[in-house]
Amino acid sequence: MKLGASLPLLASLLSISIPAQAKPSNHSIAQWLYTSDIDDEALTLLKRPEIQGVQSLYTWKSLEPQRDQYDFSAIANDLNRTRSQGKHLWVQIQDRSFSTAYNPVPNYLHKPIYNNGSVPQCDGDDCGNNFVPGGWATCQWNPHVRERFQRLLKALAIAFDDKVYGFNLPETSIEVESNTTSGYTCQKYFEGTLDNAAYAASVFNRSYVVQYVNFWPCGWANENNYMSDSFEFFAANGVGVGGPDDIPYKKTMENNAYPYMSKYRNKVPINVVAVQEPDLAATNPKTNKPFTKDEFLDFAEKQLGSQILFWALSAPWLHQ
Ligand SMILES: *[C@@H]1O[C@H](CO)[C@@H](O)[C@H](O)[C@H]1NC(C)=O
Ligand SMILES: *[C@@H]1O[C@H](CO)[C@@H](O)[C@H](O)[C@H]1NC(C)=O
Numbered sequence: 612m613k614l615g616a617s618l619p620l621l622a623s624l625l626s627i628s629i630p631a632q633a634k635p636s637n638h639s640i641a642q643w644l645y646t647s648d649i650d651d652e653a654l655t656l657l658k659r660p661e662i663q664g665v666q667s668l669y670t671w672k673s674l675e676p677q678r679d680q681y682d683f684s685a686i687a688n689d690l691n692r693t694r695s696q697g698k699h700l701w702v703q704i705q706d707r708s709f710s711t712a713y714n715p716v717p718n719y720l721h722k723p724i725y726n727n728g729s730v731p732q733c734d735g736d737d738c739g740n741n742f743v744p745g746g747w748a749t750c751q752w753n754p755h756v757r758e759r760f761q762r763l764l765k766a767l768a769i770a771f772d773d774k775v776y777g778f779n780l781p782e783t784s785i786e787v788e789s790n791t792t793s794g795y796t797c798q799k800y801f802e803g804t805l806d807n808a809a810y811a812a813s814v815f816n817r818s819y820v821v822q823y824v825n826f827w828p829c830g831w832a833n834e835n836n837y838m839s840d841s842f843e844f845f846a847a848n849g850v851g852v853g854g855p856d857d858i859p860y861k862k863t864m865e866n867n868a869y870p871y872m873s874k875y876r877n878k879v880p881i882n883v884v885a886v887q888e889p890d891l892a893a894t895n896p897k898t899n900k901p902f903t904k905d906e907f908l909d910f911a912e913k914q915l916g917s918q919i920l921f922w923a924l925s926a927p928w929l930h931q
């Protein structure tokens with residue numbers, strides 16, 4: 612059962628007892644939380660009547676601490692805690708990090724056949740000329756790595772299909788050195804990402820599966836047809852789409868994933884978007900102020916065609 616259709620109804624039923632400061636909005640898009648970790652603050656905010664669930668992140672390493680030994684207790688526990696409030700859980704399977712101190716892949720992948728499982732990822736403004744490592748990216752272009760990753764996806768499906776509302780794979784944007792022994796190329800990364808997404812959609816029968824798409828390496832403004840080909844592929848393979856950043860009318864996004872999210876809104880199983888911390892800090896060029904809650908919701912719903920918006924916990928309206 613895909614639960615999407617019942618969400619607005621649930622929202623309207625719940626809205627009956629909403630306190631004055633949380634007026635029902637005009638929006639049919641569902642509002643969820645986004646957090647790296649379901650802590651006490653997240654659990655408190657989850658009680659808000661307009662919030663229907665929470666998206667949280669789980670690293671590959673935490674889910675598979677030893678080869679073939681899965682530890683899904685964190686997801687199971689979070690599922691219990693969200694369900695006990697009558698809310699949903701969404702899982703982002705994190706295969707990258709934004710800190711060099713934390714490598715997201717299991718240690719057993721640190722072997723030549725897996726190219727050590729991950730490579731440094733640049734987090735600067737000029738990665739092409741000045742590659743400063745700011746985290747790690749999993750070598751999903753390596754078929755041996757993908758084979759291990761897909762095994763994890765299958766185990767997650769056996770454990771949580773129909774229990775966790777949706778699963779997503781992280782954004783397509785990546786900045787790694789192409790001239791290393793890791794075997795990375797834009798094309799292999801593109802193909803590997805699509806392969807994982809289709810595999811995920813094939814093993815989950817009931818939970819939603821979403822690939823986050825923002826930018827493709829070697830794919831700016833649909834270079835190499837990466838953007839158009841990927842959305843076509845997701846539609847053909849039952850993969851939902853989404854993105855980490857809802858920033859209304861942002862030019863770089865308009866040149867990349869946004870028009871495709873809009874165009875494919877009725878061709879993919881689900882379309883979701885997050886408002887993460889940097890999006891809250893972005894300035895609306897029309898008002899010179901940060902975007903308002905309604906501006907974020909309107910853009911996500913009407914322009915992108917999203918059905919769920921994931922708010923960072925720091926969104927001011929969650930604290931009013
Ligand atoms: C609903 O939409 C109307 C028209 O766009 C607007 O005037 C009104 O403020 C909105 N109400 C809420 C609760 O957002
Ligand atoms: C979740 O709750 C069920 C029953 O309430 C319990 O049997 C199970 O052990 C709990 N799981 C976790 C991970 O807490």
Ligand SMILES: *[C@@H]1O[C@H](CO)[C@@H](O)[C@H](O)[C@H]1NC(C)=O
Nearest residue numbers: 721722723726727730792793
């Ligand atoms: C893998 O790690 C070893 C030890 O840290 C290092 O010497 C080697 O260059 C790495 N290989 C790749 C492909 O990154």
Ligand SMILES: *[C@@H]1O[C@H](CO)[C@@H](O)[C@H](O)[C@H]1NC(C)=O
Nearest residue numbers: 767768769770772814815816
């Ligand atoms: C999905 O459905 C297929 C076919 O009925 C079944 O073999 C498979 O076990 C199901 N997967 C899950 C995770 O339930």
Ligand SMILES: *[C@@H]1O[C@H](CO)[C@@H](O)[C@H](O)[C@H]1NC(C)=O
Nearest residue numbers: 739740787788789790791792
């Ligand atoms: C990549 O490595 C090859 C072979 O060592 C070299 O010819 C080429 O110039 C390098 N390309 C870049 C972008 O550094």
